[in-house]
Amino acid sequence: MAIHDCDSQPGLRPYLDAKHDMLTRLDAITDNEPVSLDQSLNRILADDIYSPIDVPSFANSAMDGYALRATDAVTDAALTLIGTSLAGHPFNGRVGPGECVRIMTGAALPLGADAVVMQENCRSEHNIIYPRGAVTEGQNIRQPAEDLAQGERVFAAGTRINARVLSVLSSLGLEQLYVRRPLKVALLSTGDELKSPGELLAPGDIYDSNRIGIGAMLERLGIRVIDYGIIKDDPALIRQAFLKAASEADALITSGGVSVGDADYTKQVLEDVGRIGFWKLAVKPGKPFAFGHISDSPFFGLPGNPVSAAVTFHLLVRPALAKLAGETLKPTPLLQAKALMPLRKSPGRMDFQRGMVSTQADGSLGVVAAGSQSSAVYSAMAEANCLLHLEQDRGNVAEGEMVTLELIDGLYW
Numbered sequence: 001m002a003i004h005d006c007d008s009q010p011g012l013r014p015y016l017d018a019k020h021d022m023l024t025r026l027d028a029i030t031d032n033e034p035v036s037l038d039q040s041l042n043r044i045l046a047d048d049i050y051s052p053i054d055v056p057s058f059a060n061s062a063m064d065g066y067a068l069r070a071t072d073a074v075t076d077a078a079l080t081l082i083g084t085s086l087a088g089h090p091f092n093g094r095v096g097p098g099e100c101v102r103i104m105t106g107a108a109l110p111l112g113a114d115a116v117v118m119q120e121n122c123r124s125e126h127n128i129i130y131p132r133g134a135v136t137e138g139q140n141i142r143q144p145a146e147d148l149a150q151g152e153r154v155f156a157a158g159t160r161i162n163a164r165v166l167s168v169l170s171s172l173g174l175e176q177l178y179v180r181r182p183l184k185v186a187l188l189s190t191g192d193e194l195k196s197p198g199e200l201l202a203p204g205d206i207y208d209s210n211r212i213g214i215g216a217m218l219e220r221l222g223i224r225v226i227d228y229g230i231i232k233d234d235p236a237l238i239r240q241a242f243l244k245a246a247s248e249a250d251a252l253i254t255s256g257g258v259s260v261g262d263a264d265y266t267k268q269v270l271e272d273v274g275r276i277g278f279w280k281l282a283v284k285p286g287k288p289f290a291f292g293h294i295s296d297s298p299f300f301g302l303p304g305n306p307v308s309a310a311v312t313f314h315l316l317v318r319p320a321l322a323k324l325a326g327e328t329l330k331p332t333p334l335l336q337a338k339a340l341m342p343l344r345k346s347p348g349r350m351d352f353q354r355g356m357v358s359t360q361a362d363g364s365l366g367v368v369a370a371g372s373q374s375s376a377v378y379s380a381m382a383e384a385n386c387l388l389h390l391e392q393d394r395g396n397v398a399e400g401e402m403v404t405l406e407l408i409d410g411l412y413w
């Protein structure tokens with residue numbers, strides 16, 4: 001009961017409420033820039049994209065076989081082969097009654113023909129082709145505009161250009177696109193104990209992992225990172241860094257110092273030089289997450305514990321950066337899986353435990369906790385492939401109960 005009471009602290013903002021509130025206080029950048037198609041991967045479309053052409057622009061064959069007139073393919077039909085249509089080398093004549101043309105996948109359908117019979121269904125002897133079985137008009141033909149019609153809206157502004165989107169944009173023949181300019185985000189860690197990779201650890205020191213890990217996530221999101229390094233737990237230095245960062249960047253991300261310890265100055269300085277939107281959230285890990293503004297720049301104060309920093313980045317900063325960058329995020333698919341082991345959970349905060357989900361022998365999903373759920377144990381996080389969404393009011397999860405989760409592998413972290 002004591003643990004429960006401790007977690008049910010009044011004044012903690014529920015996750016979805018805080019997220020909604022935060023998003024309403026953010027405005028997207030409006031600056032656009034042209035990029036060539038081959039430089040557009042991972043950028044955000046500034047405009048809706050309409051197809052300038054029909055795709056495909058001509059009727060073509062979906063098979064290797066013979067182009068003919070469907071009405072000619074009667075029982076015992078014998079068709080005269082009059083030519084060949086290869087991809088990129090159309091047949092220039094016309095297919096008349098009793099005739100056919102050898103045709104390869106992607107090759108233009110010759111005039112006069114209205115069907116393609118796959119070669120496995122034909123017998124060929126001395127330039128005479130004997131099709132087998134019934135042939136219907138349009139069979140094995142890809143019609144013009146079957147994929148996309150000229151003038152059709154293909155992508156909406158706000159779409160992130162991934163490899164699949166890029167492939168479709170390429171099929172339209174576009175050479176240049178307008179995209180949002182990349183966001184510039186200032187990133188810094190606070191803590192007297194933090195050392196950079198390569199430095200020697202003095203007693204009590206640890207290596208800074210948040211700046212590296214969060215920086216990597218930002219880079220994968222196509223964001224320009226301005227690295228402010230490690231700032232000591234000194235309000236004057238923190239203040240100086242915050243003001244400089246706010247003047248240089250579209251947003252500021254810090255880690256550490258947002259709790260209530262003696263050397264936790266982040267929130268205090270934020271209140272001093274800017275405005276705090278909210279602080280304490282009813283989430284685990286990541287209760288002390290600070291959101292606010294310094295002049296016009298949004299401020300995201302991540303907790304110091306690396307797991308809390310990464311999880312709150314995903315839960316709150318990722319959607320915030322999408323809004324700032326003008327990116328439309330698709331809703332995250334949530335899956336149901338059976339807990340294959342008991343999970344400890346106290347009511348009061350939504351708990352985003354790190355898990356490993358896998359497909360069971362019967363095809364259903366099963367999930368186990370990925371190692372320690374302590375927010376200070378980052379190694380378990382790297383092993384995880386999913387984030388459990390354990391509801392705020394839920395208590396312990398017994399083995400066999402269903403839980404909600406989202407997949408995190410293959411995203412940006």
Ligand code: AMP
Pocket residue numbers: 189190191193194206207208209210211255256257258259261264303304305306
């Ligand atoms: P704080 O939020 O500053 O109280 O830090 C909470 C815990 O996270 C402490 O154990 C810190 O040493 C640790 N921590 C803070 N910043 C980092 C960082 N950048 N990398 C790794 N651990 C950190």
Ligand code: MG
Pocket residue numbers: 190191192256257263264304
């Ligand atoms: Mg600290």
